[in-house]
Amino acid sequence: xxxxxxxxxxxxxxxxxxxxxxxxxxxxxxxxxxxxxxxxxxxxxxxxxxxxxxxxxxxxxxxxxxxxxxxxxxxxxxxxxxxxxxxxxxxxxxxxxxxxxxxxxxxxxxxxxxxxxxxxxxxxxxxxxxxx
Numbered sequence: 001x002x003x004x005x006x007x008x009x010x011x012x013x014x015x016x017x018x019x020x021x022x023x024x025x026x027x028x029x030x031x032x033x034x035x036x037x038x039x040x041x042x043x044x045x046x047x048x049x050x051x052x053x054x055x056x057x058x059x060x061x062x063x064x065x066x067x068x069x070x071x072x073x074x075x076x077x078x079x080x081x082x083x084x085x086x087x088x089x090x091x092x093x094x095x096x097x098x099x100x101x102x103x104x105x106x107x108x109x110x111x112x113x114x115x116x117x118x119x120x121x122x123x124x125x126x127x128x129x130x131x132x
Contacts, residue, residue, distance in 0.1 A: 010127075013066055013067070013127065014123065016065060016066045017062070017066050017122075017123050017126070018119075020058065020061040020062060020065065020066060021058075021119050021122075023057070023061070024054050024057055024058045024061070025054075025115055027050075027053065027054045027057055028050045028051070028053075028054040028111075028115075029050070029108075029111070030050075031046070031049060031050035031053055031054065032046045032047060032049075032050045032108075032111065035049050035050065036107075043096065043100065043107040044093065044096075044097075047092060047093070047096060047107070047111065048089075051089055051092065055085055058122075059078075059081050062126050062130075062131065063077065063131060066126070067126060067127065067130075067131035077130060077131055080125075080129055080130040081126075081130050084121070084122060084125045084126070084129075084130055087121065087125075088118040088121055088122060091114055091117050091118055091121065092111070092114040092115075092118060095110050095113050095114035095117065096110035096111055096114055097110075098110070099113065
């Protein structure tokens with residue numbers, strides 16, 4: 001019974017996390033596209049801008065709707081979230097740079113790969129560290 005309840009709890013959180021992640025990714029890719037195609041910014045700048053803007057949505061959605069974090073630990077949660085954010089940002093820049101400079105692929109493909117890696121890292125860190 002306990003194992004089943006714990007598994008259901010993780011599956012519900014993972015489903016919500018995936019939904020919020022999809023919305024965050026939509027915001028992220030839209031900003032990259034606008035910065036790249038409409039304004040002609042270099043891909044690293046476009047990714048950085050998109051990452052910063054989508055972070056605010058991701059933090060608030062995770063805090064309020066997925067992990068139901070307590071109201072009294074804002075500073076600690078923000079600090080841990082920023083550490084997680086920085087780790088994921090490094091993963092993103094490294095993966096995209098490898099895809100573009102070494103493999104001669106589109107930065108969009110690199111972003112797709114990095115989103116998958118960052119999603120796994122984010123879920124584990126949010127679930128067990130950031131919002132605890």
